[in-house]
Amino acid sequence: MKKSILLITLAIYGLVFCSCQKTVPETVEELKPQAISATAGDPVLLASNGLTIESLNGAITANEISGFKTYMNSQTVNSYGGNNIWVFGGPSSNVEAFGNMYEATGDVAILDRMIYFCDGILSTRNDKATAANGGQKATWTGNIDPIWPSSAKDTVIAQAGIEQGRVLAHMAYCAKLILEHPAIWNTNVGIGDSKGYGATYKARALKYITECNYVIDNWIIPRFVRTSDKLLYFPGAPNTYMANGPAPWNQLVMVTDVMIRLVQCHVLLNNEASRITQYDAIVQANINWFIAxxxxxxxxxxxxxxxxxxxxxxxxxxxxxxxxxxxxxxxxxxxxxxxxxxxxxxxxxxxxxxxxxxxxxxxxxxxxxxxxxxxxxxxxxxxxSLKHEYFYLADIRQDKYFTAANINISSGDAASTGATTARILWLKNRRYLAGDGNVELYQGCDYSGWKASFGSGNFLLSALVANGGVNDDASAIKVPPGMQAVLYSSDNYGGTAVTFTADAACLSASGINDAVSSLKVTTIP
Structure with a gap:
């Protein structure tokens, strides 16, 4: 049976990269991976903003990549890098979105847009930005520190803490992705080098790493890492924010995030062994503290x-x-x-x-x-809607991937945020590479002989045959996490029915070996 490929309507709702309060009166129901739709009532078609998800199973498609690029190419960098835009705002989420999609596709044009944003991060740092663009402000230390203010542009004293780790983590992510692809190291960056940060991809990566380490050395470690145990605490006066108190867990992991990514960079470069040891020790101490x-x-x-x-x-x-x-x-x-x-x-x-x-x-x-x-x-x-950071947990609870994706598709969030669409497509691709796609029937035990693939739907005998199967001849099944298949011994869903929610290398013990004539495939609610 020829499977339907449906495009999601993706209308622009505004750049909101958070769990927004949207008016959705109905309870979200589980949707099928081969028949996904936008919010009830919307037409099912490709929207003008570009963001596209054609299926929740399989490899990322050319249309999905093109749609992401179309939408994200319209996103730009602010002239003022403060007010936490690189921490919680749309620009912050955009960088992670580019990283996820470059990981999944290897499309250098996507990497170039990530670099454009990371150049924007670096150029809007307080000690680098002009006063006209909100830079050159003293912080509570009395110095013009290398930070991105959490305060508004017109604030006299720039506010900043350990949320700076999240800003740095974006640049470290970009550097890591470049270093993982040595084939491009000596190639000139596609968007040029107007800011003098490095003409080639490797040079740009090294610049980001150097600047991240500089901020850690001059802001984070001397002011927030307690020397006695390496735990993250806020300093006392003249700092007034949570003075002498422990870092909230969400801010703590912003620091561990950047240190983890920088460690990965230095491992790839095989350099700065002492820095690797230092960062590993800080990460280990704080993650242990969190878990405890x-x-x-x-x-x-x-x-x-x-x-x-x-x-x-x-x-x-x-x-x-x-x-x-x-x-x-x-x-x-x-x-x-x-x-x-x-x-x-x-x-x-x-x-x-x-x-x-x-x-x-x-x-x-x-x-x-x-x-x-x-x-x-x-x-x-x-x-x-789930914040896009939550999708990493669907990598752990793989049976809930469809649940997470469809919540954000149904709410409209995937229609309006490139970061959400990117996380879904990144995880879809990760599952695909791991062999988790459609339900598959096999002729022989241990997955031998002919193979027939089925997305969500109901399949009569004629459809089973059209998909590559043979009547009364299946002896093994693969069921991806989050899906289930009901196999029937007769056509039209009659006779013996046996449900599978996991792989079975041989159906001999199930009572339906060499007896499958129809089936139903669904996602697990």
Whole structure:
């Protein structure tokens, strides 16, 4: 059976890279990976803004790449780099989006746009930007420090803390991606070098690394890393923000994020061994500290989860706005393979999202605003769309990939934010490379003989044959995480029915070996 490929309507809702309060009255239902749609009532077609998802399974398509590039090419860099735009704003999310898509596609034009944004990051740093563009301001130290102010442009004293780590992490990500592709090292950067940051890709990467290390050496380590135990604490006076207090967990991982990526860069370059040791020690100490302050709980579904507070000394449960950054940071440390983090530790965080937060919906259809499944106000208010950082947890709970993707597709978030679309496509490609795509039937045990592939849908005998199968001749099945297949011994979904939610190398023990005549494939709610 020829599978339908449907394009998502992706209308512009504005650059909002957060769990925005959108008016969605209905509860989001699970959608099928081969029949995805936008918000109910929208036409199913390619929208003018470009963002496209043709399927939630398989390789990234040419249309998806082209659509992403069309939309993201319209995004530009602000002249003022403060007010946390490189931390929480659209430009911050754009850089990560470019990185995800370059990882997935190897398209150098996407890398060039990432470099354009990273050049923008560096040129808007307080000590590099002109006074007319909001730079050259003294911070609470009395110096014109190498920071991106968290304060507004007209603020007299520039405010800044350890959120600077997130800004640096963007540049380190770009450098890491370049270093992972030595074939382009000596090629001139496609967008040129108007700012003098390095003509070739490798030279640009080295510039970003040097500048990241400079900020860490001159801002983060001397002011925020406690010498006795390497933990991240705020200094006292003249600093007034959380003076002498511990870093909130979401801000803590912003520092570990950049150090992890810089370690990876220096490993690729095989240089600065002492810096690698220094950064590894800081990351290890702070990630251990974070994990040590989790409390084990059990969800209503029976899964092992975590509960934690906003910070070491806070009386408030972590809210789901900041939870997203916690999740990204823990996943990044785990995925690096360097910090002895058990898979179970990250799985319990993923379970917290999928089995507690998303299982508790409010009357308006929004999801819980705190990690214990309750909802408050402001940052703890309910949300209708997952922040794009959460998609890393769907890499851990692979059975919830479709759930996460379809929440953001149905809410319209994927239509309006390149970062969300990029995370979905990045994870789709990661699954594809791991062999997780459609349900597949095989002629012989151990996945031998003919192979027939099926996306979501119902398949009569005629469709089974059209997809490459043979009646009463299947002996093995592969079922990707998050999907299920019901095999029937008769055509038209009759006779014996056997459900599979995981691979089976041989159907001999299932009562349906060499007896499949029709099937139904769905995603797991």
């Amino acid at each position: 302050n989790f409390t084990s709980v059990t969800s209503a579904q029976g899964s092992a989860c975590w509960r934690w507070m906003y910070s070491l000394t806070s009386a408030s449960l972590e809210d789901c706005n900041h939870f997203a950054y916690d999740a990204e940071g823990l996943w990044m440390a785990y995925n690096s393979g360097r910090y002895n983090i058990p898979l179970l530790t990250v799985t319990k965080m993923a379970n917290t999202l999928f089995d507690i937060v998303l299982k508790n919906q409010n009357a308006d259809g929004s999801y819980a605003g705190r990690v214990n499944g309750t909802t408050g106000i402001n940052l703890a208010a309910g949300f209708f």
